[in-house]
Amino acid sequence: MQNLTLLSGEKFKITLQRLCHQLIENHNNFSDTVILGIQPRGTGLSKRIAAELQYIIPKHTINHGVLDITFYRDDFRRGDYPLIPSATEINFIIEGKKVILIDDVLWTGRTIRAAMDALQAFGRPEKVELLVLVDRRYSRQFPIEADYIGIKVDSISSQKVVVSWQEADGIDKVTLVSA
Amino acid sequence: MADKQQELSSRHLLGIKDINLNDIQLIFETADTFKEVINRPIKKVPSLRDITIANIFFENSTRTKLSFELAQKRLSADVVNFAASSSSVSKGETLIDTVNNILAMKVDMVVMRHPYAGAGVFLSKHIQVPIVNAGDGAHEHPTQALLDAYSMREKLGEIAGKKVVIVGDILHSRVALSNILCLQKLGAEVMVCGPTTLIPKFIHALGVKVETNLVKALNWCDVANMLRIQLERQDIKYFPSIREYVMMYGLNKTIIDSLKKEIIVMHPGPINRGVEITSDVADSQQSIILNQVENGVAIRMAVLYLLAGKK
Numbered sequence: 029m030q031n032l033t034l035l036s037g038e039k040f041k042i043t044l045q046r047l048c049h050q051l052i053e054n055h056n057n058f059s060d061t062v063i064l065g066i067q068p069r070g071t072g073l074s075k076r077i078a079a080e081l082q083y084i085i086p087k088h089t090i091n092h093g094v095l096d097i098t099f100y101r102d103d104f105r106r107g108d109y110p111l112i113p114s115a116t117e118i119n120f121i122i123e124g125k126k127v128i129l130i131d132d133v134l135w136t137g138r139t140i141r142a143a144m145d146a147l148q149a150f151g152r153p154e155k156v157e158l159l160v161l162v163d164r165r166y167s168r169q170f171p172i173e174a175d176y177i178g179i180k181v182d183s184i185s186s187q188k189v190v191v192s193w194q195e196a197d198g199i200d201k202v203t204l205v206s207a
Numbered sequence: 208m209a210d211k212q213q214e215l216s217s218r219h220l221l222g223i224k225d226i227n228l229n230d231i232q233l234i235f236e237t238a239d240t241f242k243e244v245i246n247r248p249i250k251k252v253p254s255l256r257d258i259t260i261a262n263i264f265f266e267n268s269t270r271t272k273l274s275f276e277l278a279q280k281r282l283s284a285d286v287v288n289f290a291a292s293s294s295s296v297s298k299g300e301t302l303i304d305t306v307n308n309i310l311a312m313k314v315d316m317v318v319m320r321h322p323y324a325g326a327g328v329f330l331s332k333h334i335q336v337p338i339v340n341a342g343d344g345a346h347e348h349p350t351q352a353l354l355d356a357y358s359m360r361e362k363l364g365e366i367a368g369k370k371v372v373i374v375g376d377i378l379h380s381r382v383a384l385s386n387i388l389c390l391q392k393l394g395a396e397v398m399v400c401g402p403t404t405l406i407p408k409f410i411h412a413l414g415v416k417v418e419t420n421l422v423k424a425l426n427w428c429d430v431a432n433m434l435r436i437q438l439e440r441q442d443i444k445y446f447p448s449i450r451e452y453v454m455m456y457g458l459n460k461t462i463i464d465s466l467k468k469e470i471i472v473m474h475p476g477p478i479n480r481g482v483e484i485t486s487d488v489a490d491s492q493q494s495i496i497l498n499q500v501e502n503g504v505a506i507r508m509a510v511l512y513l514l515a516g517k518k
Contacts, residue, residue: 096240099252099282099512109213110516112233113240149249 034162034189035179035202043178047159048080050176051128057088060154061126066143067096067114070131072193073161077130093118095129100142116146123151128176132191134160137172162189162202178202215513219338221327222347223388231392235357237509238502245281245504255284258515261314263306264341265291265321270476270500271341271351275318278507284515287314302326303333310334316515319343324381337514345379345440351475352385354506356393358499359430362471367394372424374400374456375434375483378407379441382475383434387413400424401456404445405436421456425466432473433458433483449482459485463493471495 035043055061058081065074071094078092098113129143140158147153161178167185181189181204188205192198215230223231244252260279264272272288279286289309291297296305306317318339319327324346331338342348360366371390377383377399387397391414398416399406406417418424425431436452446452458472472484472494480486489496 098240099244099254104254105257105516108518110513112213113237115240116243145253149244149247149252151248 030206032204032206033201034181034204036200040200040202043161044076044080047161047176047178048077048084051077051081051159052084054157055126055128057085058090059088060124061128062091062093062120062122063128063130064118064143064147065092065094066129066131066139067094067098067116069133069191070094070129072191072196073132073159074130075195076193077159091120093120095143095146097139097142097146100145102138102142118150121151122147122153124154126155126157127153128157128159130159132160133162133164133189134158134172134174134177135164135167135189137168137170140172141170161191164189214517218514218517219327219331219340220349220510220514221331221338221340223349223352223385223392224347226349228392231353231356231389234353234506234509234513235360237513238357238505241281241508241512242502242505245501245508251281251283253283254512255279255282255515258315259285259287259313260316260318260511261287261289261309262341263289263291263309263317263319265296265302265319265326266342267292268320268341270503271320271348274500274503275339275341275350275507278504278511281504282508282511284316284511287312302330306330306334310336316511337517339510339514342381344381345384346381347385347388348381349385349389350503350507350510351382352389353510354499354503355382355386355432355473355475356389357506358473358495358502359395359471360393361498361502362495363429366390368396369430370396370398370428371430371432372398372400372418372428373432373434374421374424374458376405376436376441376445377401377410377434378405378445379437380434382432386432387415398424398427402446402452421458422462422465425458425462425470428470429468430471430473431458432475434475435477435479435483453482457481457483457485458488460487460491463488463491469493473499475499 063078065071078090081090094117096114096116098111157175159176160174163177163180164183165180190203192201194200217225316337318341320341321343324344326343327338327340373383390397400418474496
């Protein structure tokens with residue numbers, strides 16, 4: 029087991045701030061944009077992004093929700109256990125809005141495919157964008173790419189990328205774990 | 208995540224007796240997310256899109272059948288319905304033959320209601336697919352007990368330590384037995400109340416209190432679950448007349464208002480208005496009868512989802 033820290037400390041913080049400023053460039057005051065964190069691992073990032081945006085543009089409301097994609101996954105009944113769902117909390121209208129999907133790591137693209145399916149149950153968004161903290165390049169199984177990327181990582185499939193959050197794990201860090 | 212229970216301990220849901228507290232909690236937590244799903248503008252998720260479920264009903268049902276069918280459709284499963292009254296069963300086919308013929312058409316799961324106790328257990332020894340018991344005789348009706356407990360949990364927050372009285376025809380009720388087992392596993396105290404003739408002889412062996420006075424029972428409890436008199440199962444007369452039963456065990460507004468505290472009123476349906484419960488109580492703020500029906504779909508979605516996902 030070998031761990032390599034890819035992102036931490038000040039650099040982690042600056043990366044999040046840079047992502048927020050990129051979002052503001054495209055979405056101005058967020059009046060017709062909503063932020064959706066993908067359960068379970070994307071919610072840490074989406075909460076942080078929402079709070080940071082709120083800090084940068086305090087006068088405007090940032091609509092922030094979390095989306096569970098369990099029932100839309102394509103690997104149900106293919107693993108050893110049933111997939112246990114998490115909560116979905118979307119207390120606003122998605123119809124006609126710009127939606128920013130947020131997840132911690134983009135790898136095969138299957139989660140994002142499921143998320144786009146799940147989104148249909150809440151209406152027809154005007155546009156859907158994707159923000160990820162880590163992009164594991166060259167490992168996609170679907171034609172899906174992110175619009176906003178924290179860091180890009182080259183990795184092999186036996187490795188894992190683990191994102192830890194201050195709130196849940198005590199430290200902000202991205203680690204590459206080799207088995 | 209590893210320490211959390213990920214799947215049910217049983218391949219089938221034949222009765223509450225066969226599942227444990229962790230199973231019940233897993234079903235409740237899964238039902239929470241399905242409850243959110245069925246309140247969305249689009250109430251359907253694709254989880255069971257590659258599964259076919261047969262609803263085999265050897266006994267009449269409206270609510271349970273509809274509720275199971277809705278749950279299956281909202282999970283995107285393919286559904287086939289089978290009612291014994293319009294089938295070859297009336298030509299003398301056996302239960303195993305009937306079910307095996309249905310399974311030969313590549314069905315992945317069976318939901319069965321049967322007038323005889325133990326029909327589900329019997330079938331589980333002969334077929335390979337998961338079975339959900341939708342009521343077997345006067346034995347068990349597990350999904351009803353789960354949705355009853357789930358509705359109580361929703362209203363009271365916690366079931367452990369609460370007092371629940373089940374009133375009426377305990378003797379012929381599968382809902383009563385499943386409810387007693389489920390509530391006890393969740394840590395509630397259970398009492399049964401009704402005329403002595405309608406209370407099974409050795410029910411105290413289950414650890415439940417027995418009370419024949421309705422007002423005393425209601426003053427003791429937090430929740431009253433009113434059961435229907437199952438006249439279709441009664442081969443002899445168990446009480447002199449319906450009118451006398453109503454006078455002794457019918458729940459009405461006067462009794463509710465005379466109680467020291469506000470209790471929650473439940474009923475598994477179908478209601479015989481004016482017999483076990485009057486309309487003003489059934490339609491009051493204290494009644495959660497329609498919440499039970501709504502939760503029934505979420506609970507059945509959770510059960511089907513968890514059984515389908517199990518290897």
